Amino acid sequence: MSGNLLKDLPASLPEELFTVLAEAGGVRVERIVSTGHASPAGFWYDQDLAEFVLLVEGAAGLELEGEPVRTLNPGDWLVIPAHARHRVAWTAPDRPTVWLAVHYRS
Numbered sequence: 001m002s003g004n005l006l007k008d009l010p011a012s013l014p015e016e017l018f019t020v021l022a023e024a025g026g027v028r029v030e031r032i033v034s035t036g037h038a039s040p041a042g043f044w045y046d047q048d049l050a051e052f053v054l055l056v057e058g059a060a061g062l063e064l065e066g067e068p069v070r071t072l073n074p075g076d077w078l079v080i081p082a083h084a085r086h087r088v089a090w091t092a093p094d095r096p097t098v099w100l101a102v103h104y105r106s
Contacts, residue, residue, distance in 0.1 A: 005031055005056055009096040028103040036093035044085040050106035051080040058097025061089035
C-alpha cells in the first residue's frame, strides 16, 4: 500500500476529513485534512492513546489544557500524551491543513 499525503486535497470541507492510512498492533496512522476548522467551543479531546502529530501542510493552532495555543507550521510536530486534554484552536482558512497523526499506546 502506498500513496501521497498531499494528493486529492479538497478545497473546502463541511467537517475535518479523517483517513486511516494504516492500522495494526494497537497503532493507527491517520491523515487529517482541515479547511478552517476548529474544535467546538468548550470541547476537549481526551484520548486513551498517545498521539504523535506532524503538521505537513497549512497552519494550525493546537491548545493543550493549561498551556497557551501553539502555532504549528509545516514540519512542526509534537507528542500528546494519553489523556492530555487538547483541542484545535484554529486551522488556516485559506488553504488545506494536512496533519499526519500516529496514535499508539505509551
